[in-house]
Amino acid sequence: MTSHVANLRRNYSRAGLSKSETDPNPLIQFQTWFDQALDADLPEPNAMTLATADSEGKPSARIVLLKGVDETGFVFYTNYKSRKGEQLAENPSAALVFWWAELERQVRIEGSVEKVSEAESEEYFASRPFGSQLGAWASPQSRVIESRRVLEEKSWELEQKYHNKAIPKPPHWGGYRLIPTEIEFWQGRPNRLHDRIRYNQQSDGNWLRERLAP
Secondary structure (H helix, E strand, O other): OHHHHHOOOOOOOOOOOOHHHOOOOHHHHHHHHHHHHHHOOOOOOOEEEEEEEOOOOOEEEEEEEOOEEEOOEEEEEEEOOOHHHHHHHHOOEEEEEEEEHHHOEEEEEEEEEEEOOHHHHHHHHHHOOHHHHHHHHHOOOOOOOOOHHHHHHHHHHHHHHOOOOOOOOOOOEEEEEEEEEEEEEEEOOHHHOOEEEEEEEOOOOOEEEEEEOO
């Protein structure tokens, strides 16, 4: 099995990326690539790997969904008492990775994380489907449970309680914003000579663009 895995490879040849082609602002460059991923009708282009670490530096990673991006950063929502929420409380630094295989593109983002405002969390929660709202209350995320039946029974109880009623946002649920300090755009190229353009935020707030060796 190991030998088969070692032999898996793909030669990337769809496009190139030069520093002169990128926008001086990495947030604008990200929006350009994200729009292209949307136009390509990719499955869940907003899916991203979120990597966090606890106070001792022990890392963990999982897929979450991007729910907002602008000049202030990248927004996602979760249970504050989940493993990632607890790690972010201990160590408010994180990294994101987007992988758009069909476009042979990757975006890596690093920065600090803060909670979004309660009003912003409430507004987004109100926009969620009824079932997703129930799930935010029903699931003690990242905690050990006896069986799936525990979730189903709790969800049913909540469904009866809030039938034809507005569901309030749980106090333990809300959004985070990753404020980027480094963003790298990766474009696959033939023979593993990939294009990598990295942006580093400087002390004056401007961004330094550099090409990295693959």
